[in-house]
Amino acid sequence: MNEQQNISPAIEPERYEFRGARAYIFDLTRRDLFKFLGAGALILCTNAKTSAFQESGRSQSQTNDLPKDISAWLHIGENGEVSVFTGKVEVGQNIRTSLTQAVAEELRMQTSQIRVVMGDTLLTPFDMGTFGSRTTPTMNLQLRKAAAAAREMLKDLAAQSWNVPREHVVAGDGKISDALSKNSATYGALLKGRELARLIPDQDPLLPATEWKVSGKPLPKVDGRAFVTGAHKYPSDQKRPGMLYGKVVRPSKFETKLVFADLSAAEKMSGVIVVRDGDFIGVAAPSDELASHAAATIKTDWTAAPQPSSKTVFDYLRNNLEARESYNSSSKISAPANALSATYTVAYISHAPLEPRAALAEWDGDKLTVWTGTQRPFGVREELASVFRISLENVRVLMPDTGSAYGGKHTGESAIEAARLARAAKKPVKVVWTRKEEFTWAYFRPAGVIDVRATVGAGGQLEYWEFTNFNSGGSGLNTPYAAEVRNEQFQPTKYPLRQGSYRGLAATANHFARESFMDELAHQAKLDPLEFRLRNLRDERLKAVFEAAAKKFGWPGNKKSSGRGFGIAGGVEKGGYIATCAEIAVERATGAVRVVRIVSAFECGAIVNPEGLRNQVEGSNIMGLGGALFEAIEFEDGRILNAAFSKYRVPRFQDVPQIEIVLIDRKDLPSAGAGETPIVGIAPAIGNAIFDATGTRLRSLPMVPNGLRIS
Amino acid sequence: MARVTSLVVNGVTRQLDADTQSSLLSVLREQLDLTGTKYGCGEGQCGACTVLIDGKPHRSCITPTGDAEGKIITTIEGLAKEGRLHPLQEAFLFEEAMQCAYCTSGMIMSAVGLLQTDPSPSETKIKDALEGNICRCGTHPRIVAAVQRAARSMKGGAH
Ligand code: FES
Numbered sequence: 126m127n128e129q130q131n132i133s134p135a136i137e138p139e140r141y142e143f144r145g146a147r148a149y150i151f152d153l154t155r156r157d158l159f160k161f162l163g164a165g166a167l168i169l170c171t172n173a174k175t176s177a178f179q180e181s182g183r184s185q186s187q188t189n190d191l192p193k194d195i196s197a198w199l200h201i202g203e204n205g206e207v208s209v210f211t212g213k214v215e216v217g218q219n220i221r222t223s224l225t226q227a228v229a230e231e232l233r234m235q236t237s238q239i240r241v242v243m244g245d246t247l248l249t250p251f252d253m254g255t256f257g258s259r260t261t262p263t264m265n266l267q268l269r270k271a272a273a274a275a276r277e278m279l280k281d282l283a284a285q286s287w288n289v290p291r292e293h294v295v296a297g298d299g300k301i302s303d304a305l306s307k308n309s310a311t312y313g314a315l316l317k318g319r320e321l322a323r324l325i326p327d328q329d330p331l332l333p334a335t336e337w338k339v340s341g342k343p344l345p346k347v348d349g350r351a352f353v354t355g356a357h358k359y360p361s362d363q364k365r366p367g368m369l370y371g372k373v374v375r376p377s378k379f380e381t382k383l384v385f386a387d388l389s390a391a392e393k394m395s396g397v398i399v400v401r402d403g404d405f406i407g408v409a410a411p412s413d414e415l416a417s418h419a420a421a422t423i424k425t426d427w428t429a430a431p432q433p434s435s436k437t438v439f440d441y442l443r444n445n446l447e448a449r450e451s452y453n454s455s456s457k458i459s460a461p462a463n464a465l466s467a468t469y470t471v472a473y474i475s476h477a478p479l480e481p482r483a484a485l486a487e488w489d490g491d492k493l494t495v496w497t498g499t500q501r502p503f504g505v506r507e508e509l510a511s512v513f514r515i516s517l518e519n520v521r522v523l524m525p526d527t528g529s530a531y532g533g534k535h536t537g538e539s540a541i542e543a544a545r546l547a548r549a550a551k552k553p554v555k556v557v558w559t560r561k562e563e564f565t566w567a568y569f570r571p572a573g574v575i576d577v578r579a580t581v582g583a584g585g586q587l588e589y590w591e592f593t594n595f596n597s598g599g600s601g602l603n604t605p606y607a608a609e610v611r612n613e614q615f616q617p618t619k620y621p622l623r624q625g626s627y628r629g630l631a632a633t634a635n636h637f638a639r640e641s642f643m644d645e646l647a648h649q650a651k652l653d654p655l656e657f658r659l660r661n662l663r664d665e666r667l668k669a670v671f672e673a674a675a676k677k678f679g680w681p682g683n684k685k686s687s688g689r690g691f692g693i694a695g696g697v698e699k700g701g702y703i704a705t706c707a708e709i710a711v712e713r714a715t716g717a718v719r720v721v722r723i724v725s726a727f728e729c730g731a732i733v734n735p736e737g738l739r740n741q742v743e744g745s746n747i748m749g750l751g752g753a754l755f756e757a758i759e760f761e762d763g764r765i766l767n768a769a770f771s772k773y774r775v776p777r778f779q780d781v782p783q784i785e786i787v788l789i790d791r792k793d794l795p796s797a798g799a800g801e802t803p804i805v806g807i808a809p810a811i812g813n814a815i816f817d818a819t820g821t822r823l824r825s826l827p828m829v830p831n832g833l834r835i836s
Numbered sequence: 837m838a839r840v841t842s843l844v845v846n847g848v849t850r851q852l853d854a855d856t857q858s859s860l861l862s863v864l865r866e867q868l869d870l871t872g873t874k875y876g877c878g879e880g881q882c883g884a885c886t887v888l889i890d891g892k893p894h895r896s897c898i899t900p901t902g903d904a905e906g907k908i909i910t911t912i913e914g915l916a917k918e919g920r921l922h923p924l925q926e927a928f929l930f931e932e933a934m935q936c937a938y939c940t941s942g943m944i945m946s947a948v949g950l951l952q953t954d955p956s957p958s959e960t961k962i963k964d965a966l967e968g969n970i971c972r973c974g975t976h977p978r979i980v981a982a983v984q985r986a987a988r989s990m991k992g993g994a995h
Pocket residue numbers: 874875876877878879880881882883884885886895896897898
């Protein structure tokens with residue numbers, strides 16, 4: 126674990142999002158202009174672009190370097206309480222706990238005295254955002270280094286003040302002690318509230334994973350009690366004195382222009398603030414109900430050009446190629462005539478985080494403070510500074526632990542809306558999106574079309590491999606199997622909906638196509654699907670998870686009754702190795718499909734918190750089950766047709782099969798993140814199992830949208 | 837319009853002023869500061885807003901405040917007694933039956949309702965009872981295990 130990892134924008138080059146993001150263009154009317162802004166010039170907001178650049182790591186504007194001083198990351202109070210500062214945020218992936226473990230490990234102390242301050246742009250060091258499964262490989266390491274440096278500094282302090290040899294003092298249980306002189310002092314007493322004024326050395330004094338005492342073992346969620354008692358304040362729970370509730374009047378469809386608005390009824394309502402600024406219309410009122418009521422009285426008219434529908438989206442993508450750079454590894458050789466080929470598709474789906482977007486904004490003169498649920502507090506700070514034309518220093522974004530995100534909360538829509546309303550109201554304003562707004566005005570996981578072609582030699586070895594992904598993205602594009610000739614590319618296209626990041630990004634789509642097609646090839650070659658994969662794999666870590674999952678599952682399965690099927694799939698992504706086996710049952714008469722059992726084997730290097738990891742792998746499988754079987758956004762002419770949980774089906778208790786997880790702990794390897802990769806195995810495993818049971822190959826996600834029936 | 841001026845919540849009579857038609861969820865959250873009860877959909881589909889009214893689980897987002905008047909309302913904040921967690925709260929912690937935990941209060945309140953009518957529910961019964969509660973993070977197996985654990989410990993006479 127002593128490789129130097131660069132924490133700053135280690136963003137995957139294929140990260141693919143936010144182009145065409147809708148941005149507000151505020152004309153900040155004279156009435157609520159602040160003096161410092163000068164006369165009311167039109168503000169051309171380019172924040173969408175900034176985001177895209179930032180995501181791709183090409184932005185020039187940020188300070189990428191991690192602070193080198195210990196004090197930027199750690200503070201030890203006189204009472205011995207340790208405060209840890211990180212720009213990463215907690216959305217349920219449990220990093221508040223695993224980062225606490227990391228610090229406790231190196232500081233040789235109890236976790237109960239450690240408090241982690243997360244995602245506060247005033248207090249924590251700059252961070253690009255919490256995505257790409259980067260927290261464990263980068264932040265965990267960074268905090269361990271800071272904590273180790275603090276520990277060594279405390280030893281120096283103690284040795285000096287007791288005038289004893291440095292090699293004799295030891296750190297343990299939150300204290301430095303010297304056995305010979307019998308001196309002992311707590312960290313708090315040694316430091317007396319002073320800063321840890323020293324640089325983190327490049328030297329790596331970290332404990333190897335094999336000697337971990339706190340990490341590598343389960344630790345219950347550090348603030349679990351606040352969650353089970355309802356005490357924790359999520360972004361949507363935040364309150365400030367005098368706060369109003371905000372509502373935005375939404376256009377009738379996407380890509381619209383406002384042509385008419387009648388605000389008069391709302392403006393007459395007492396206590397109601399009405400804002401129209403460009404195409405933005407919103408209200409703020411002392412209760413959520415009154416705000417909704419006032420917003421409903423506003424009459425608007427919008428124009429828009431006709432837009433594509435979910436029924437024709439795959440043709441649309443194929444016919445609207447963009448000439449932007451694509452990522453490929455192309456040979457000059459093209460497909461042999463005897464190649465097997467197939468086309469796979471994936472639908473647009475929604476993250477549908479249970480807590481919708483929410484923000485509370487408060488102005489104090491020209492200073493703006495916003496509490497919001499975002500994976501990129503520093504990105505949202507930049508958006509706000511840009512939209513309101515104020516300096517970054519005047520914006521503080523705080524991210525209370527949030528009701529999940531899954532890649533869906535990278536942007537600051539609700540923050541901008543709340544801030545705009547708060548400015549007009551001259552009071553704090555909270556905006557909490559409704560479920561319908563979240564289903565409509567957030568962004569989606571991109572739809573995609575994937576063409577695959579391949580040939581297999583007489584010995585069962587892959588010879589030719591061709592793989593083209595239209596629109597959904599480049600993550601997980603490259604096959605881990607050893608094909609002699611490979612043509613792989615990601616082809617960007619125009620697209621009809623606002624699209625962005627999602628747990629696992631395009632790796633889900635690419636694994637669905639690749640691992641389903643591997644199954645097709647195995648059947649063509651008359652080989653067992655597992656055997657076929659192993660024959661073509663050189664990557665020992667991937668082989669190991671395939672073998673572990675198969676063993677636990679009892680591959681190739683024992684067909685007790687007809688209508689049962691077994692499938693296997695796997696892959697490697699973001700440093701994590703996953704293999705998943707699925708057993709499904711199809712009811713002959715009705716065609717109803719039920720997933721009976723899932724076994725996943727996962728390996729991501731040295732495990733930091735086994736129970737937290739298990740929870741993530743289970744959760745990835747269950748979330749992935751929805752996209753595999755029935756989740757799909759339906760849209761037509763700029764409108765979402767199923768913007769409600771009653772119309773958009775997410776996995777529920779009855780859908781959840783028996784799930785078994787095998788974790789492989791590689792203490793000899795650096796820890797990788799785990800919140801995303803385990804999601805990629807389940808869809809192809811289920812599809813392959815359905816084929817095994819029925820002989821029907823389902824090549825579109827979701828596979829059985831019609832009430833779990835093979836249509 | 838008819839108004840509601842008090843509600844009995846977590847054993848205390850609370851003064852407020854709400855339209856009888858206002859959703860109980862918004863009144864609890866906005867007027868009584870009981871934000872442990874969550875908004876997830878507003879259409880009775882996700883269960884995040886579940887509270888007990890006279891001991892039975894209700895979706896507060898579609899419950900008019902007038903309907904709860906004069907009844908006994910329990911929210912997640914009222915479950916722990918004198919700092920001692922309810923066995924379901926303990927069990928959710930023990931099984932780590934949460935990730936983001938935004939669904940947790942609704943899950944626990946629904947489960948309290950279940951265990952009141954059926955102290956030792958089968959796995960199928962638990963899944964049935966919680967089918968209307970969404971956990972988007974996918975902690976379902978842990979939630980089922982937590983309810984089973986709480987059922988066992990409550991039979992032991994803890995509550
Ligand atoms: S918010 Fe009431 S059921 Fe979803």
